Amino acid sequence: MNSKCEFFIVKLILFMLLFGSSNVTIAQITKVKTIQEETPEQEVAAPYDSLKNICWENFRSQVGQILYLNDDAISKEWGVYSGITTMPRFEYSALVRKNWNMRYLPDSIIYKFTIGKGQHGSDYESVVGKYYYVNRLIEDPKNGSKKSGSNYSYELIMKDTPYDTVYYDFSSYVKFFGTFINTGYIEKLKQKYVGKELIINEDDSGLEKIGTGKYEKIPKGTHLKCTDISIEDGNQYHILLLLHHDKYGDFYADLTLGVEMERLDTPEMYKVRLQKETALARKYGKVNADLIIRNQVRTGWSKAMCRESWGAPKSVNVMSGAGGTTEQWVYSSSCYLYFKNGILTTIQY
Incomplete structure (x- = not known):
């Protein structure tokens, strides 16, 4: 055996003795980042403190809020939704005025542009049923001191993929903000009603039944429990109070219209109502008292x-x-x- 071969065998034996022993430990390598990588800022929804949905009275306070774009039956049939753009319309118009060679094509700034049944706008499924963070309110620089004719635009960040930034234009002439619903408003309604009892306050009164949509009478004094706040599917922005009774079943009251809500009292309101009815009946008789209670x-x-x-x-x-x-x-x-x-x-x- 030559000397080179003997030297290799000796090294191998020493290596096996060294690392085969249980008393020998191997140092674990650790890594540390000396410079912390920046992470993108997360939008934080501002607390909502109103029992009103987005409207002309509070449109400025919507910055920092999360909006939900609800269904619209007509737009769904067309397959398009109008109003969602890739930049504010008044900003685009200003660019056109500055550059006369620029071709004025409003359709080019419509987000996910499509045409359906003779209508044009954004592809319905791409924008409806989505959540949007209101990043900022942009005001048309040409707005005057008077409210009439003022133009505004919300810069919206889509909360679902592809997280695009889009815009929704409106003016002071508009009192109704399409089918947008403030999610904070829904949460406030849930805090106020869900799990609480409401009482039918009139004789020969009732509500529409879930499943059939038919109006059914419920005896005065019946206690119903609110189980949830919901949005009526495909009916723009009708917000419903869902109510349950073990005997009579499940009903809804339309919070948006408010007509059905006039037939419902909280236990405290109902107690006051009964006291008032008793006092009026003593003064004017039961028949007249019933008419007064109904504001007749x-x-x-x-x-x-x-x-x-x-x-x-x-x-x-x-x-x-x-x-x-x-x-x-x-x-x-x-x-x-x-x-x-x-x-x-x-x-x-």
């Missing part, structure tokens, strides 16, 4: 009874003549009550 009036009533039902008028016009004193109570431009010697004679709507 009847000829032959006294001024005190009418005031109990409709409240104080905006103004009163008094006319005296040979036949006595006539009073006109004005409630609006088309709503009047006429009294002859203190008795209601005419009701004008």
Whole structure:
């Protein structure tokens, strides 16, 4: 055996002895970042403190909020949704005015442009049913001091992939913001109603039943429990209060329209209502008391009874003549009550 071969065998034996021993430990290599990598800032939704959805009164306070673009039955049928753009329209118009060689093509700034059933706009499925973070409010520099004719645009960041930045234009003429719903508003409604009891407050009253949509009467005094706040599928922005009763089933009340809500009281409100009904029945009889509670009036009533039902008028016009004193109570431009010697004679709507 030559010397080179002997030297290799000796090294191999020493290596096996060294690392084969249980007393020998191998150092673990660790890594550390001496410079911390920057992570993108996360949008934080600002707290929402209103029981109103996005509207002209609060449009400025929507920055930092999360909006949901709800279904619209007509737009869904067309397959397009109007109003979502890739830049504010008034900014695009300003660019066109500065560059006369620029071809004015409004369709070019519509996000995910498509045409459906003769209508043009954004591809419906690409924008509807999505959540948007309101990054900022952009005001048209040409806006004057007066509210009329003022133009604005929301810069919106899509919360779902592909996380695009888009814009929604509106003006001071618009009192209704498409089908956008503030998610904070829904959360406020849930805090107010979900898990709480509401009571039917009128005889021969009722609500629409879930599943059939048919109006069903529910006895006065029936306690219903609110199970959830929901959005009516495909019906723009109708927000519904979902109610359950073990015997009568599941119903809904439309919070947007508010008509059904007039038939419901909280337990505290219902207690006050019963006390008021008892007091009115003692003064005017049960039949008249029931009409007053429903804010109705009847000829032959006294001024005190009418005031109990409709409240104080905006103004009163008094006319005296040979036949006595006539009073006109004005409630609006088309709503009047006429009294002859203190008795209601005419009701004008």
